[in-house]
Amino acid sequence: MKLICANFKMNLLKNDIINYLNTINEKIPKENVVFFPNELYISYFKDKNYLVGSQNIAHLEHGSLTGETSVLELKEFGISYTIIGHSERREFFNDNKYISKKVELALKNNIKIVLCVGETFEEYNKNQTFEVIKKELNEALSNNINYLNNTNLIIAYEPIWAIGTSKIPTNECIENTISFIKDYLKTEFNLDIKVLYGGSVNNQNIATLEMIKNIDGYLVGGASLDANNFLTLIDNIKN
Ligand code: PEP
Numbered sequence: 001m002k003l004i005c006a007n008f009k010m011n012l013l014k015n016d017i018i019n020y021l022n023t024i025n026e027k028i029p030k031e032n033v034v035f036f037p038n039e040l041y042i043s044y045f046k047d048k049n050y051l052v053g054s055q056n057i058a059h060l061e062h063g064s065l066t067g068e069t070s071v072l073e074l075k076e077f078g079i080s081y082t083i084i085g086h087s088e089r090r091e092f093f094n095d096n097k098y099i100s101k102k103v104e105l106a107l108k109n110n111i112k113i114v115l116c117v118g119e120t121f122e123e124y125n126k127n128q129t130f131e132v133i134k135k136e137l138n139e140a141l142s143n144n145i146n147y148l149n150n151t152n153l154i155i156a157y158e159p160i161w162a163i164g165t166s167k168i169p170t171n172e173c174i175e176n177t178i179s180f181i182k183d184y185l186k187t188e189f190n191l192d193i194k195v196l197y198g199g200s201v202n203n204q205n206i207a208t209l210e211m212i213k214n215i216d217g218y219l220v221g222g223a224s225l226d227a228n229n230f231l232t233l234i235d236n237i238k239n
Pocket of ligand 1: 007158162163164165198199200201219220221222223
């Protein structure tokens with residue numbers, strides 16, 4: 001069954017969330033769709049028994065980290081997933097430095113990780129995609145190998161230049177990169193891991209993306225923000 005992750009980022013206010021939940025009105029599957037709302041609204045989704053995750057966790061379990069939220073606190077509100085390494089966090093919050101520690105804390109607390117990896121447009125043009133991803137995987141996983149298994153880690157291949165831009169790589173390119181990630185995780189870490197694609201997935205391109213054979217699901221940003229739009233997207237994804 002394909003895994004579909006809806007990353008709301010810092011969008012939708014309280015009333016929008018209430019309306020969203022009324023619109024989806026139990027029409028969204030509860031076993032393979034995970035919502036990542038702003039953490040203030042996690043409980044709204046959890047109360048309706050949807051799968052829910054956080055967009056981030058702090059790199060410490062507790063302590064003096066003003067403005068951050070610990071995996072322990074998020075767990076109390078019912079998250080079962082967390083995104084780690086989103087390019088926006090890497091760019092604006094210096095997350096490259098903390099990814100290994102965040103991965104460790106999520107794994108120790110039985111929270112599934114959606115680890116984002118992907119290249120900039122410049123790196124893509126220089127054919128450095130595999131090199132960049134290899135480095136990101138090593139940085140996140142090398143110190144955590146003892147805790148990893150085939151189900152507690154999911155990779156989201158997100159070319160940075162495709163996020164929020166309506167541009168996406170060709171199917172061939174996505175398929176090759178997903179194969180590379182799966183092969184690398186198998187040979188280096190002995191893991192069989194699900195790999196999602198993320199970056200401008202929408203109702204216009206989903207039929208094309210669905211032709212990719214090795215894709216295990218999607219990480220969706222903008223196209224998940226409108227409930228009706230997201231319901232249509234889910235209907236267009238074959239399991
Ligand atoms: C994202 O930010 O993870 C994402 C996939 O965004 P969008 O779908 O809007 O490109």
